[in-house]
Amino acid sequence: MTALTVNDVTKVYGSGHTAVRALCHADLELSDNEFLALLGPSGSGKTTLLSVIGGLLSPTEGSVTIGDTALTELSKKEQTRFRANRVGFVFQGFNLVPFLTARENLTVMASISDAPRSEIEDRTDQLLEELGLADRHDNLPEELSGGERQRVAIGRALVSDPDLILVDEPTASLDTELGTQVVQLLASEIKSRGKAGIMVTHDLRMVEYTDRTVRILDGELLDGPG
Amino acid sequence: MQLAIAEIRRRRGRWASIIGAVAFIVFLVLILAALADGLFIGSTGAFRNSDADAYVYSADGRRSLVRSALPVEDLESVTSVEGVADAGALGILLATAATDGDLFDIAVIGHLPGRVGEPTALTAGRRPATGEQFVGLADMSLRDKGIELGSLVLLTGSAQPVEVVGFVSDARYLLADTLWVTLETWESLRFEIRPETVGGGSVAQAFPIAVSGGAGVEAVTAAIDAALGTTETVTIDEAILSLPGVEQQASTFTAIIVVSFVVVGIVIALFFALITLEKRGQLAILKAIGSSNYLLLRGVLIQALIATVAGYVLGFALSRLLALVLPPAVPVEFLAGTARTLFLATIVMGALGAVLSFRRIIRIDPASALGGEA
Numbered sequence: 001m002t003a004l005t006v007n008d009v010t011k012v013y014g015s016g017h018t019a020v021r022a023l024c025h026a027d028l029e030l031s032d033n034e035f036l037a038l039l040g041p042s043g044s045g046k047t048t049l050l051s052v053i054g055g056l057l058s059p060t061e062g063s064v065t066i067g068d069t070a071l072t073e074l075s076k077k078e079q080t081r082f083r084a085n086r087v088g089f090v091f092q093g094f095n096l097v098p099f100l101t102a103r104e105n106l107t108v109m110a111s112i113s114d115a116p117r118s119e120i121e122d123r124t125d126q127l128l129e130e131l132g133l134a135d136r137h138d139n140l141p142e143e144l145s146g147g148e149r150q151r152v153a154i155g156r157a158l159v160s161d162p163d164l165i166l167v168d169e170p171t172a173s174l175d176t177e178l179g180t181q182v183v184q185l186l187a188s189e190i191k192s193r194g195k196a197g198i199m200v201t202h203d204l205r206m207v208e209y210t211d212r213t214v215r216i217l218d219g220e221l222l223d224g225p226g
Numbered sequence: 227m228q229l230a231i232a233e234i235r236r237r238r239g240r241w242a243s244i245i246g247a248v249a250f251i252v253f254l255v256l257i258l259a260a261l262a263d264g265l266f267i268g269s270t271g272a273f274r275n276s277d278a279d280a281y282v283y284s285a286d287g288r289r290s291l292v293r294s295a296l297p298v299e300d301l302e303s304v305t306s307v308e309g310v311a312d313a314g315a316l317g318i319l320l321a322t323a324a325t326d327g328d329l330f331d332i333a334v335i336g337h338l339p340g341r342v343g344e345p346t347a348l349t350a351g352r353r354p355a356t357g358e359q360f361v362g363l364a365d366m367s368l369r370d371k372g373i374e375l376g377s378l379v380l381l382t383g384s385a386q387p388v389e390v391v392g393f394v395s396d397a398r399y400l401l402a403d404t405l406w407v408t409l410e411t412w413e414s415l416r417f418e419i420r421p422e423t424v425g426g427g428s429v430a431q432a433f434p435i436a437v438s439g440g441a442g443v444e445a446v447t448a449a450i451d452a453a454l455g456t457t458e459t460v461t462i463d464e465a466i467l468s469l470p471g472v473e474q475q476a477s478t479f480t481a482i483i484v485v486s487f488v489v490v491g492i493v494i495a496l497f498f499a500l501i502t503l504e505k506r507g508q509l510a511i512l513k514a515i516g517s518s519n520y521l522l523l524r525g526v527l528i529q530a531l532i533a534t535v536a537g538y539v540l541g542f543a544l545s546r547l548l549a550l551v552l553p554p555a556v557p558v559e560f561l562a563g564t565a566r567t568l569f570l571a572t573i574v575m576g577a578l579g580a581v582l583s584f585r586r587i588i589r590i591d592p593a594s595a596l597g598g599e600a
Contacts, residue, residue: 013430047597056514056593077518080592084516091595095511097229104228111228112516140236156515168596 001067003164003196004030004053009062011219013049023059024219030164035190035197037207040216046200047168049216052216053081053198054087054166067163084113088157088195090186092169095153096141103128103137106159115158120159127155131185147178154186158193165190167199171206180199183209229512230525234532244497247539248490249544252572255486258546259564261330262479264557265401269475270466272399273285274334275345278434279443280467282450285458289468291318291399291431294488298409298428300454307450309441314343315430317412320402321419322382330371333402334362334381334388334429336412343434345406351375351392354408363392363406370554371403379405383419400469402558435459483568487575494530494579502526503581506590513592522587526580534576538569 006028013020022045030036040046051057053064055071062073066086072080082088096105103124110120128137131151141149150170157165170186171179183199185208190197199210207213216223234241267274273281282304287294298315305313317336322329337344339354345363354361364373368390373379378387388407397404407415409430417424437446447459460468467473502509509522542565549558 040287051593051596053594054514056591056596080513080516080518082516083514084518087516090593091511091514092597095507095595097508097512098230099233104232108229109515111521112512 001032002029003032003034003067004028005063005065006049006053007060007063007065009049009052009064011045011052011057012060022219023052026062026216026219026221028221029195029215030198032163032196033191033194034212035037035187035199035210037210037213038198038200039202039204039207039213040200041202044216045219046216049221050166050168050198050200050220053164054089055083068141081114084109085115085160086163088160088162088165090150090153090157090165090167090170093174096149096156098141101138101140102133102144102148102155105141105152106107106155108158109131109160113158124155127159129166130189131155140222146174147182150178150182151185154182156191158189158195165195165197167197169200169202171201171203176205179203179206204215227525227528230528231532234529240501244493244533245536245540247493247497248534248572248576249540251486251490251493252538252541252568253544253548254541255483255568256541256560256565257548257558258369258479258482258486259568260509260545260558260560261547261556262476262483262562263564264474264559265479266276266558267396268398268401268557269469269472271396272345272404273462273466273469275347277312277342277346277392277436278462279437280435280447280450280459280461282313282433282435282454282457282459283431285456287431287458289458289460289465290470292315292320294431295429296431296433296457298430300457301430301433303454304433304435304450307444307446307453309437309449310435312342312436312437314338314341314434315409316343316432316434317409317416317430318399319412319416319419321384321415323371323379323405324382325377325379326336328371329382331402332368332379332381333399333404334412334415334519335399335404335406336409337406337415338409341434342436343432345394345397347395347397349393349395351390353392354406354411356408357410358384358408359411359414360388361391361407362388362411363397364390365404366393366395367396367398367403368405369393381415381419384415385418386414388415394396395430400471446452454473464543487571490534490572491575491579494533494576495582496531496579497533498526498580498583499586502586507595509590509593510592513590519588523584526583526587530576530580537576538572 009023009026023108038046052059106124106163109119129136183206283289283294315338319334321332321334323332339356375391380387437443443461450459451457496598
């Protein structure tokens, strides 16, 4: 089944002489159980595309559909709720809540998403186990290594059982070895759950862990790793 | 909720500082309010602690017990005005008294026993009988001066002491301890101590009035002034506010307290403005993963509530500790009603301060969470 359809999306920042076209007629389809790498240099528009897909930015033209929901037709409020329940995010540089423990960084989704708390808590314990964090669950982010923090971030993205996982430069703050481990783990977690995932990266070495690579350059999508 | 409370629990240092700041202001406000209440109670007891609904003064007395002078025979005319259930008479004499050689200021108040205007709360002993000479009721505060039942109080300039036969509470006048004697005794003492007042017949300085059930106080005061022509009759509340300094004290303290509460609001507002600025990135992430504005704003309100309640409790405890070590001469009164009002005001100001950061939080763009901007 199609997990995501990006249809003819254009995003223009500003207007008149200062207008910048960040995305230009982008089309993209993603199936369930597919992990895609979005590869491009900085300033190519990959973060803009990820933001539009995640409902964080509205496109100037075109539409985004996740599963059977036309995301671009929802109100801001509905989009927020949609993100809470159907989209998981892994951010650059970990971005955990600094005063919550590893476990609480996952269970916090119980107050954000509509899933019952017991469900979130069961899934939290299972994820912490799978991600090798069972004995670190009570530690604050500052007490965790970079790799551990990124694993907590992966857990948070998955704990509300979303349909689509969006990953922004997951290796940006990690060395190559750790970065590779994290992306491998991410790929296996996404695939084992039959979810769809998009990973934005500029690191060519990471694309081997994904099913497909789409390149982006000056706001235009080009198939293949190039 | 989980986020809001976890933040306070794990960032204790900074939350302790805001709770401490609120506590300090609350402490200050509670002490000021206790002083204001103490001054008010100490200044107005002689009037408040009676069954009077209104006070009649002479028109040229400008609502002052000291300046007013009314012929005692007018009392009958006042009593006969429709709507007057009972009328008494009051006279005041500010004097110096001595017990066993210690001198202190005292207000001797002449009154008619059994008539309206006498202090209602008899705490010990008995009241003077009508016309009984040189016996009196002492305010409880005179116990601190060593006066007991049976003590003889000698006023400077008088040859005959007054025997204390009873005690009343909360009956002070302008922070002076009071001794309540019959109007006849008061007149004798006055002639003795203030010889210039001799002559001109028997006078009182005010007639306290009780209004009968169905009559309106305003209507009765107007009727008295119309009947006598030479009086100014005011309600009990007006009489209390006309006591020298009472209204000015109340408005000065109210102004200081209001300003202090504005400071509570500003302190909370600045604190939340600062932590919101610092948490921008984190708030953007929370919004990106689906936190609604409502959830984040509710968290801020819960935190403001916790900070102000904790600050209030601490400030309240501190004020009570200080009250324990204050010398008894400082007129502080901690009233439950005042504490309740100030508690509500603290919470409202805290909430208002927190609300000022709402716009800033709402304007945080969740899209800034991506691309490493957060």
